[in-house]
Amino acid sequence: MSPREASFLARVQEALPTLHPAERKLGLMLCDFPGDLASYSTVELAKLANVSTPTVSRFIRRLGYASYEEARVQVRLERESGSRLYLGSRTRSGAGPSLNDRFDHYRANLDGTLQWLDPALLDSVTSALLSARRVWTIGLRAGQAFAAYMHWQLLQVVEQVALLPAAGQTLGEHVVGFTPDDVAIVFGLRRRVVATDAILASIRKRGCRILYITDEGVAFHQDATWHVRCSTTSPGPLFSHVGVLAACHAIAEGVIEKAGPDAAARLRAFEAINEALDDA
Incomplete structure (x- = not known):
């Protein structure tokens, strides 16, 4: 499966073994919370994963995307019609919303x-x-x-x-x-x-x-x-x-x-x- 044919999550999972440590750290986080890519800028995502902004940019290129925005568009589409994993977020993975x-x-x-x-x-x-x-x-x-x-x-x-x-x-x-x-x-x-x-x-x-x-x-x-x-x-x-x-x-x-x-x-x-x- 070529990068152009793969889902965002499939691209991340395929790339993980070849990534540098900081990129792998980001990749592992996005395996659990892929929807976060659609919600944050490169700076915000880097801060969330505790990596540098250049690491996020290199990571996106390694997945085969021409730009961060191209990856965000695919994630938004997959969040609308795909896996429940895209609904979760690292920022609310603890206590979560109140019952009210x-x-x-x-x-x-x-x-x-x-x-x-x-x-x-x-x-x-x-x-x-x-x-x-x-x-x-x-x-x-x-x-x-x-x-x-x-x-x-x-x-x-x-x-x-x-x-x-x-x-x-x-x-x-x-x-x-x-x-x-x-x-x-x-x-x-x-x-x-x-x-x-x-x-x-x-x-x-x-x-x-x-x-x-x-x-x-x-x-x-x-x-x-x-x-x-x-x-x-x-x-x-x-x-x-x-x-x-x-x-x-x-x-x-x-x-x-x-x-x-x-x-x-x-x-x-x-x-x-x-x-x-x-x-x-």
Whole structure:
């Protein structure tokens, strides 16, 4: 893999054995906190790693970059769409933000998500889900847990809902049967699989409508009938998915409310069966 093809982290890891001691010291720090390169100037980064400014410049050149700014641009892009390592910082690797700061950030993510989930979009989505021949919830990697959650919630009122992919099966085995009367709920959260765009195109080719739920780093997608972007930023090393969960909950509740008496009857039937099975 040539430097031009490699990620920033891969470049650092490949170069480590050949670096001079001061450069290796900087490289080891950036292996743990690669996102710091996007946040600091050369002087600030040198101070953070306790090396000289010329050491930072030599280090960047050894990685194959023409300039510090070129490296920063790549790190910013990878921080937006890649590893959780890019969210951490050496300056906050100790005590970290307070509990109040964390919850303030979570609330900000809810507010950020709300701006992309307006009432008109929610009304259109819930109507489509309620009238669909079949609803498919699809999640890979981080999206799998949310696809399972959405499937479980919609099952309260939507009888024909399926979770994909099932163990040992391919998506193609199901997508071939999608119709224009169906709705596919696709979760595209970081880190997305390379084939995400191809998956969306294949679903759209069958005429199936798509609700695409993603993080804020994804541009509105041409193959999506509806696109809900969720704020997932975090003061720590993990993405915050409170906005994703809130969006799922709002959609599921909207479907149940729109179903009216039919939903109430189905829920009563659930409870009756659960009581008979002693499955409280």
